[in-house]
Amino acid sequence: MNKNITIIGTGAYGTVLANVLTDNGHNVIMYGVEQNQVNDINENHINSTFFRDYLINENIKATTDFAIAIEKAEVIILSVPTFAIEKSLDNIIKYSKRKVSIINIAKGLDEEKLDLLSNKITNKLKNKDILENYGALYGPSVAVEVILRKPTCVMACSKNIDFANQIVELFSNEYFIVKPTTDVEGCEVAASLKNVIAIASGILQGYSASDNARASLITIGNAEIYQFAKHFGAKIETFMNFATLGDLILTCSSFKSRNFSLGMSIAENNSALTALKYHKKTVEGVMSSKIAHLMMEKYKINSPLFELMYKILYNNVNPSILINNFFKYAKVV
Known part of the structure; x- marks a missing residue:
């Protein structure tokens, strides 16, 4: 079943995952703060900041309006640096109108509490009646190789194995291979x-x-x-x-x-x-x-x-x- 998926961030890895997901038939909208990147994605179907003139799926949409970005979202992918996670979560709490599943791809730890980033994210959202599921996607995936649809293997991580398998279904195709694991801690x-x-x-x-x-x-x-x-x-x-x-x-x-x-x-x-x-x-x-x-x-x-x-x-x-x-x-x- 096709999903409405929002990617927070218009960086390199977020862009390639948008490409994977739209290749798989999902409806993807990206939220970005750089107007030139948003325009590039919408008008030219490229993200030249990171990938020169490599074409991405023309069905990917982008916006600088956070409320519009998550209006229909069933799944939200956090594709921002760790220092921007807090603000992104605040905006999700502010604008989300339904429960959503979160997939984190930021690679970092909680500097303030010397803890897992996953704990920071889930603790912030768990009392807001917003979080449906939490998972992450990690693995050896150089962005430019994924944009060129070169074979890549990564892990879908969630303590809920059913959601880990849902992540597998969302992303898996002939060039992007995903395997499930419940060991979020080890992978993170x-x-x-x-x-x-x-x-x-x-x-x-x-x-x-x-x-x-x-x-x-x-x-x-x-x-x-x-x-x-x-x-x-x-x-x-x-x-x-x-x-x-x-x-x-x-x-x-x-x-x-x-x-x-x-x-x-x-x-x-x-x-x-x-x-x-x-x-x-x-x-x-x-x-x-x-x-x-x-x-x-x-x-x-x-x-x-x-x-x-x-x-x-x-x-x-x-x-x-x-x-x-x-x-x-x-x-x-």
């Missing part, structure tokens, strides 16, 4: 913290370290991410799925990854402080590193690699320290 923590490991991997690349070193880094990173995730009740078997190991491998090896690219820049400048000064794009791993550091202190989590990355990113420790030190403290499951 991995989606955020893998960006820190990707910066580390980029540093190794920038210093021309070996492929052996990167493979070992990814292994150690996956094990340390699990140390954080298990605090929230994640299952170890989750760390072999698309949203965890799959996304980690992609982000730690793709030159299309902003986090990997920042790591290379840090190595080239021999300083995180210098690299960040000239890096214009938002790089999620920098904030995730800070949150991970605070979590380590609060929850007594032992993660030497994350501690090392915090020192590089926030104390301006020479990044070359990574080359000879992360193996020394290697901790695997």
